[in-house]
Amino acid sequence: MTETKEKKPSDSLDHNLAQIKELLDKQRLVENLVHQQHQTHGDIVESLLHRQHSVELRSRLKKMHFADIADLLEALPLDDRQLIWQHLSDAKAADVLLEVSDPVRENLIKSTEEKALLAILHCLDADDIAYITEDIPQDILTERLKSFTITEKDWLQSAMTYPEDTVGYLMSKEMVTVREHHTLEQAQFHLRQIKELPIHNDKLFVLDKRGLLTGVLSLQAILLHEPEARVVDVMARDVVRFQALDKANEAANAFERYDLVSAPVVNERGKLIGRLTVDLVMEFIREDTSEDVINLAGIQEEEDLFSPVVHSAKNRGVWLFINLLTAFVSASIIGLFENTILQIVALAALMPIVGSVGGNTGNQTTVLIIRGIALGTITADNRWRLLKKELGISLLNGTVLGLMVGIFAYAFYQNVELGVVIAVSMVLTFMFAATLGFSVPLLLKKVGRDPALGSSVLLTALTDSLAFFIFLGMATVFLL
Amino acid sequence: MTETKEKKPSDSLDHNLAQIKELLDKQRLVENLVHQQHQTHGDIVESLLHRQHSVELRSRLKKMHFADIADLLEALPLDDRQLIWQHLSDAKAADVLLEVSDPVRENLIKSTEEKALLAILHCLDADDIAYITEDIPQDILTERLKSFTITEKDWLQSAMTYPEDTVGYLMSKEMVTVREHHTLEQAQFHLRQIKELPIHNDKLFVLDKRGLLTGVLSLQAILLHEPEARVVDVMARDVVRFQALDKANEAANAFERYDLVSAPVVNERGKLIGRLTVDLVMEFIREDTSEDVINLAGIQEEEDLFSPVVHSAKNRGVWLFINLLTAFVSASIIGLFENTILQIVALAALMPIVGSVGGNTGNQTTVLIIRGIALGTITADNRWRLLKKELGISLLNGTVLGLMVGIFAYAFYQNVELGVVIAVSMVLTFMFAATLGFSVPLLLKKVGRDPALGSSVLLTALTDSLAFFIFLGMATVFLL
Numbered sequence: 001m002t003e004t005k006e007k008k009p010s011d012s013l014d015h016n017l018a019q020i021k022e023l024l025d026k027q028r029l030v031e032n033l034v035h036q037q038h039q040t041h042g043d044i045v046e047s048l049l050h051r052q053h054s055v056e057l058r059s060r061l062k063k064m065h066f067a068d069i070a071d072l073l074e075a076l077p078l079d080d081r082q083l084i085w086q087h088l089s090d091a092k093a094a095d096v097l098l099e100v101s102d103p104v105r106e107n108l109i110k111s112t113e114e115k116a117l118l119a120i121l122h123c124l125d126a127d128d129i130a131y132i133t134e135d136i137p138q139d140i141l142t143e144r145l146k147s148f149t150i151t152e153k154d155w156l157q158s159a160m161t162y163p164e165d166t167v168g169y170l171m172s173k174e175m176v177t178v179r180e181h182h183t184l185e186q187a188q189f190h191l192r193q194i195k196e197l198p199i200h201n202d203k204l205f206v207l208d209k210r211g212l213l214t215g216v217l218s219l220q221a222i223l224l225h226e227p228e229a230r231v232v233d234v235m236a237r238d239v240v241r242f243q244a245l246d247k248a249n250e251a252a253n254a255f256e257r258y259d260l261v262s263a264p265v266v267n268e269r270g271k272l273i274g275r276l277t278v279d280l281v282m283e284f285i286r287e288d289t290s291e292d293v294i295n296l297a298g299i300q301e302e303e304d305l306f307s308p309v310v311h312s313a314k315n316r317g318v319w320l321f322i323n324l325l326t327a328f329v330s331a332s333i334i335g336l337f338e339n340t341i342l343q344i345v346a347l348a349a350l351m352p353i354v355g356s357v358g359g360n361t362g363n364q365t366t367v368l369i370i371r372g373i374a375l376g377t378i379t380a381d382n383r384w385r386l387l388k389k390e391l392g393i394s395l396l397n398g399t400v401l402g403l404m405v406g407i408f409a410y411a412f413y414q415n416v417e418l419g420v421v422i423a424v425s426m427v428l429t430f431m432f433a434a435t436l437g438f439s440v441p442l443l444l445k446k447v448g449r450d451p452a453l454g455s456s457v458l459l460t461a462l463t464d465s466l467a468f469f470i471f472l473g474m475a476t477v478f479l480l
Numbered sequence: 481m482t483e484t485k486e487k488k489p490s491d492s493l494d495h496n497l498a499q500i501k502e503l504l505d506k507q508r509l510v511e512n513l514v515h516q517q518h519q520t521h522g523d524i525v526e527s528l529l530h531r532q533h534s535v536e537l538r539s540r541l542k543k544m545h546f547a548d549i550a551d552l553l554e555a556l557p558l559d560d561r562q563l564i565w566q567h568l569s570d571a572k573a574a575d576v577l578l579e580v581s582d583p584v585r586e587n588l589i590k591s592t593e594e595k596a597l598l599a600i601l602h603c604l605d606a607d608d609i610a611y612i613t614e615d616i617p618q619d620i621l622t623e624r625l626k627s628f629t630i631t632e633k634d635w636l637q638s639a640m641t642y643p644e645d646t647v648g649y650l651m652s653k654e655m656v657t658v659r660e661h662h663t664l665e666q667a668q669f670h671l672r673q674i675k676e677l678p679i680h681n682d683k684l685f686v687l688d689k690r691g692l693l694t695g696v697l698s699l700q701a702i703l704l705h706e707p708e709a710r711v712v713d714v715m716a717r718d719v720v721r722f723q724a725l726d727k728a729n730e731a732a733n734a735f736e737r738y739d740l741v742s743a744p745v746v747n748e749r750g751k752l753i754g755r756l757t758v759d760l761v762m763e764f765i766r767e768d769t770s771e772d773v774i775n776l777a778g779i780q781e782e783e784d785l786f787s788p789v790v791h792s793a794k795n796r797g798v799w800l801f802i803n804l805l806t807a808f809v810s811a812s813i814i815g816l817f818e819n820t821i822l823q824i825v826a827l828a829a830l831m832p833i834v835g836s837v838g839g840n841t842g843n844q845t846t847v848l849i850i851r852g853i854a855l856g857t858i859t860a861d862n863r864w865r866l867l868k869k870e871l872g873i874s875l876l877n878g879t880v881l882g883l884m885v886g887i888f889a890y891a892f893y894q895n896v897e898l899g900v901v902i903a904v905s906m907v908l909t910f911m912f913a914a915t916l917g918f919s920v921p922l923l924l925k926k927v928g929r930d931p932a933l934g935s936s937v938l939l940t941a942l943t944d945s946l947a948f949f950i951f952l953g954m955a956t957v958f959l960l
Contacts, residue, residue, distance in 0.1 A: 068737070075859055224672055257548070259759045261741055278758055282758070282765065286769065290769050297843050330836070338828070346815075348831075349818070353811050356803060356810070357800055360778055360937065364779050367773055372785060381497050389786070392793075408808060412815075
């Protein structure tokens with residue numbers, strides 16, 4: 001059910017944090033006491049006191065929605081997070097485990113004892129296990145699988161074969177079906193027997209005698225038509241359906257486009273194999289776009305806000321290292337022109353201007369292209385027109401900013417030729433930056449890589465080197 | 481209704497584009513002919529031919545879902561887009577107008593004649609008009625308002641007072657209510673009279689005698705309980721509800737957290753004033769995160785893929801100009817050290833390395849902080865711990881990369897002191913970059929600005945200047 005506790009969205013996390021922090025502080029105080037007086041007669045008293053706060057914490061957590069607890073855990077440092085986590089009931093912990101972000105889930109699982117983890121996993125069904133299967137240690141997963149039925153095991157097995165960016169990975173096996181030839185009354189009777197529908201069940205999937213999907217019957221349709229009507233007569237036949245290997249981002253686009261709440265997933269023969277729901281699609285959209293932001297900045301993967309320093313350092317170091325290598329290349333290009341710089345030292349001060357602004361304009365193009373790729377608006381057909389447009393923009397902005405920088409250089413160094421050289425370099429760098437900003441993500445995509453990951457770093461490296469080469473090269477030719 | 485035409489999501493845009501392009505080519509060919517032979521006797525024949533292709537195009541568009549047409553328009557250059565747009569029926573055009581992105585909507589409205597636009601607007605209700613009101617020219621809006629009822633005008637008036645990032649802006653007035661004391665049978669009878677429920681109507685809003693919201697009744701609940709049961713007995717009382725001035729991103733978080741499809745919006749007294757649905761929330765999430773990506777790259781606002789060059793150039797030029805100003809500052813800092821550079825020209829080649837990698841590490845921090853702000857996981861409480869963590873990461877990565885760059889400098893220039901100076905500069909720059917990357921978005925937020933817009937540009941400017949100052953300064957002190 002979607003209805004939960006009364007909820008004013010604003011400030012809730014801050015409020016929860018404050019309350020919980022107070023309890024945690026008490027708890028920690030007690031723990032310190034217990035720790036200090038470990039061998040004294042105060043033991044029993046302390047442990048009682050300890051227990052009392054524990055009870056208070058437990059009861060407060062019990063009243064909180066699991067999604068709110070998940071938020072709380074995300075915002076808490078590791079030791080506090082651990083304390084809260086240990087105070088959750090198994091069932092609640094299971095819900096929370098599904099809700100937190102990937103890195104926090106990893107952290108929680110790693111810090112939980114095998115037996116406790118198994119108890120938590122026993123509160124999750126095959127669908128849920130499939131969703132977090134990658135984070136569960138192999139031996140514990142095997143142990144948990146033992147209590148699955150064969151159908152559940154089959155489902156899990158097949159779910160695990162789908163890559164993370166496909167519909168198959170996101171789909172759920174919880175769905176309600178109905179036969180074409182039934183009446184709405186029979187359908188409703190069937191529903192009453194099930195008693196509780198799965199989440200986001202806005203429609204039933206209609207099967208023919210062979211078990212193939214022939215349409216969908218919305219709950220609305222059941223409510224709005226006469227009970228005697230037959231399913232086949234009131235169902236919708238034109239159904240947005242997906243296959244397990246369809247790309248998740250295309251499915252997400254379709255959910256937005258057709259305003260779906262749930263949709264059937266079928267195999268090649270049209271047999272119903274799963275259900276895709278809007279909550280997972282929404283989560284996918286959120287993660288997919290925010291992954292882009294993170295990857296663009298040269299961060300490998302989503303980070304736990306409080307992951308250990310070394311872990312985060314590694315996660316970010318990879319692209320910094322690549323950045324360093326490309327910076328060496330730029331440095332060697334500058335090195336080629338040492339003589340020129342020795343004769344006109346102003347070049348040393350001016351060259352980063354060309355590199356910086358040039359890199360920025362290329363980055364603007366890259367970001368828009370990456371976005372276009374994600375939304376699917378860039379096609380083989382409009383590609384060249386787009387490049388032409390980007391070149392036009394660069395020519396225009398390059399000329400305007402080039403003139404500014406040229407006038408600045410002239411005014412500062414009283415050297416007309418220097419002004420002209422930097423202005424022209426600016427225009428040329430802008431044009432190259434646009435071409436590169438346009439090509440880099442499309443090339444990355446072509447070779448099967450994520451167009452966002454590292455685009456910016458690669459691009460900045462290329463534009464920097466180019467900018468230095470153009471500017472210092474022109475200076476060598478025209479100013480010496 | 482959510483069910484639409486059969487749809488295999490992959491390749492559909494490419495496919496649509498190819499088909500439409502063919503028709504457009506024919507159409508254009510004919511138009512050229514007509515144009516060339518304007519005064520000849522071929523006129524009538526040509527115009528017939530013209531009409532025939534028009535008919536074909538029109539019939540094909542008629543079969544397409546409006547969301548697919550919207551996608552098509554986004555991906556088409558302006559002249560083709562115009563041709564398609566003119567071939568749409570008013571009702572279809574109205575749906576498409578709601579579906580396209582902001583910049584494309586602007587473009588379409590601008591290119592439509594007043595009378596035609598008015599006809600299209602007449603197919604939209606007050607809810608829809610409220611959603612696009614900013615893009616409609618004032619006189620046309622006034623004209624359209626004339627045919628509104630007083631209730632509709634009131635609704636529009638109040639909807640227009642809500643800022644774009646609030647729940648009030650996103651909410652719809654289409655909702656179905658039911659009284660507490662009714663039976664489920666009466667509720668169902670009521671539904672049958674309405675005949676068609678609004679989109680994403682997974683629940684009815686339950687009002688008491690004073691018209692205050694007391695709970696919600698899901699369609700499921702109606703189906704699963706006996707018809708004689710009273711609404712008040714089966715409704716859910718703990719309801720996630722919003723107020724019109726709640727922030728849209730907090731509402732979006734709540735929709736994700738509590739897996740909502742729709743939720744009531746109430747005023748301070750608990751009176752029901754609107755309904756928020758998952759489709760608009762999903763669109764908001766998509767736009768909000770992708771706006772971050774775009775703003776981070778120094779692009780003011782979302783761009784139409786085919787907006788005129790001058791328009792786009794302006795949109796991106798603002799931040800390039802700011803970037804240029806900040807680059808002037810870096811240049812002047814380098815200028816201070818001209819003497820040092822003249823004595824050790826290697827500094828000119830090495831200094832961009834420190835600037836580039838330092839800028840990148842700061843950017844990584846900034847992006848994660850912006851994300852944390854958006855998700856609400858950064859609180860007054862955990863802020864300092866986060867800064868400490870970021871400093872730790874910078875110290876670690878700065879040391880590792882600093883050693884590398886130091887060894888490179890030593891190996892390349894056979895100068896130990898130079899190697900040490902650049903290694904230490906790297907570490908210091910990293911530490912400052914982390915502090916700045918942490919502070920810039922939080923400061924922007926504090927002064928009430930969007931933390932994403934321009935963060936990167938400001939940050940790169942600051943780190944560049946700092947890197948040059950630290951590196952050249954240290955070189956001046958220790959190497960001369």
